[in-house]
Each structure stands twice: as structure tokens, then as C-alpha cells.
Amino acid sequence: MDLTIRPEAPEDRRAVEELAREAFWNHHVPGCDEHYLLHHIRSSADLIPQLNLVAVLDGRIVGHILYTRSWVVDKAGSRHGTLTFGPLSVHPDHQRRGIGKALIAHTRDLARGMGHRAIIIYGHPGNYCGSGFKSCAHYGITDAQGLYPSSLLVLELYPGALDGIAGVFAESIDFQVDPGGLEAFDRGFPPKEKAVTPGQEEFFINSHSFVQPDVQR
Ligand SMILES: CC(C)(COP(=O)(O)OP(=O)(O)OC[C@H]1O[C@@H](n2cnc3c(N)ncnc32)[C@H](O)[C@@H]1OP(=O)(O)O)[C@@H](O)C(=O)NCCC(=O)NCCS
Numbered sequence: 001m002d003l004t005i006r007p008e009a010p011e012d013r014r015a016v017e018e019l020a021r022e023a024f025w026n027h028h029v030p031g032c033d034e035h036y037l038l039h040h041i042r043s044s045a046d047l048i049p050q051l052n053l054v055a056v057l058d059g060r061i062v063g064h065i066l067y068t069r070s071w072v073v074d075k076a077g078s079r080h081g082t083l084t085f086g087p088l089s090v091h092p093d094h095q096r097r098g099i100g101k102a103l104i105a106h107t108r109d110l111a112r113g114m115g116h117r118a119i120i121i122y123g124h125p126g127n128y129c130g131s132g133f134k135s136c137a138h139y140g141i142t143d144a145q146g147l148y149p150s151s152l153l154v155l156e157l158y159p160g161a162l163d164g165i166a167g168v169f170a171e172s173i174d175f176q177v178d179p180g181g182l183e184a185f186d187r188g189f190p191p192k193e194k195a196v197t198p199g200q201e202e203f204f205i206n207s208h209s210f211v212q213p214d215v216q217r
Pocket of ligand 1: 091095102124128130131
């Protein structure tokens with residue numbers, strides 16, 4: 001597979017939003033909002049432009065990843081910088097061929113070279129443990145309620161990167177987009193039918209599950 005990974009150019013934006021819509025449509029809920037989120041997050045001060053990349057196959061954009069700044073806030077209130085990717089999209093015609101993994105590996109190496117310490121995401125463990133992500137419970141990193149979501153996953157970018165760092169994971173506030181604008185935004189795309197799918201229940205279960213604290217650390 002002759003896959004090229006390169007920075008997203010301004011003229012790619014519409015194709016990338018269409019790609020995200022195709023990848024996420026009916027995936028987590030009927031319809032999706034990831035293309036809308038992507039549209040807004042591009043203008044966030046927390047966006048890392050060097051880590052906003054597309055994967056191109058036979059001249060067509062088939063994958064996309066972008067990163068924003070995130071933090072682990074410790075008990076004293078100090079904010080320790082981390083990175084978060086998402087939405088991560090691979091076109092349904094090309095999923096499960098290693099493109100998502102290639103985008104993660106490529107950006108992981110770039111992020112390491114830029115001096116970042118860790119990547120922390122919410123995601124399905126089955127998609128990410130093979131890329132080295134581990135449960136937040138191993139690191140004492142929790143959600144705002146002090147719990148360890150099964151979907152909160154951590155990748156240290158060098159050994160010991162998170163030694164001495166524990167606390168509450170915080171994403172960029174720019175992810176809090178106005179849901180009221182989604183419908184009008186979506187009307188700018190070709191009509192697509194919303195449906196209830198079994199995968200949405202699987203997503204609900206996974207995203208509402210928690211693991212026990214890891215007592216070894
Ligand atoms: C999730 C997604 C980004 C993964 O990209 P991909 O190119 O399809 O995945 P890859 O082929 O690189 O596989 C990555 C890992 O995920 C697993 N995986 C991918 N799709 C899967 C599926 N539908 N069910 C179970 N496992 C899956 C692979 O087995 C692989 O595991 P391994 O590393 O242990 O071998 C892509 O499928 C996608 O865009 N899905 C729809 C949107 C989405 O869910 N985005 C992520 C939100 S958390």
C-alpha cells in the first residue's frame with residue numbers, strides 16, 4: 001500500500017470534513033458531529049498545526065488526524081502539558097488496513113521529536129492498545145469525577161515521561177462547541193440517513209465503563 005502522510009493543506013479542509021462525516025456517521029449516535037467539531041477545532045489556539053495530517057492513497061485523502069493541547073492537572077492545581085488527538089478518521093472503504101495505526105505512529109514520532117511527554121485520548125481500547133496506549137489507571141490519571149474511564153488511554157512518549165505526574169485529565173475547552181449549529185452545518189453536506197445501530201450501544205457501554213485503580217503504582 002503506497003500511503004503518503006503529509007500536513008493538511010487549506011484546500012484539503014472540505015475533503016477532510018467529508019471524510020470525518022463518512023467515518024463517524026451513525027457510529028456513536030445516529031448521524032455524527034465530528035465533522036462540525038473538526039471545523040471548529042481547526043481555529044483553536046490549542047491546535048498543534050504540525051500534527052494536523054492527512055493520509056493519501058492513490059491521490060485520495062483516506063485518513064486524517066489532528067492534535068490539540070491537553071493537560072493533567074495535579075492536586076496542587078499545576079497543569080502538566082500533554083497532547084490529545086481526535087477526531088481520528090479513516091474512510092470506511094479503507095478501515096482495518098493499518099492506516100489509523102500508521103497515522104498514530106507517524107504523529108507519535110513527530111510529537112516525541114517536538115519534546116512532548118505523552119498522548120492522552122478517549123477511545124476504544126481495541127483500536128489503540130496495539131499502538132502502545134495503556135489504561136489511565138496505571139498513571140493515576142482520572143476524569144473530572146476522579147474515576148478511571150475504560151476509554152481514557154495514555155501513551156508515554158519516552159520512558160518515565162509521566163513519573164511524578166498524576167491528576168485530572170483536561171481537554172481543550174474548544175471541544176465544547178455549540179451543538180445548536182450542527183444541523184445547519186450538516187445541511188452543507190450531501191443528504192445522509194441517520195440510523196440506530198448496534199455499534200452505538202457498544203459505544204455507550206464502552207464510554208460509560210470504568211476500571212479499578214491500579215494499586216501497583
Ligand atoms: C478507529 C479508526 C480510526 C481505526 O483506523 P483503521 O485504519 O481502521 O485501523 P487500523 O487498521 O490501523 O487498526 C488499528 C487497530 O484497531 C483495530 N480495529 C480497527 N477497526 C476495528 C474494528 N472495527 N473492530 C475491532 N478492532 C478494530 C485493529 O485490529 C488494530 O488493532 P491492533 O493494533 O491491535 O492490530 C477507523 O476505523 C475509523 O475511522 N473508525 C470510525 C471512526 C472512529 O471510531 N474513530 C476513532 C474514535 S475513538
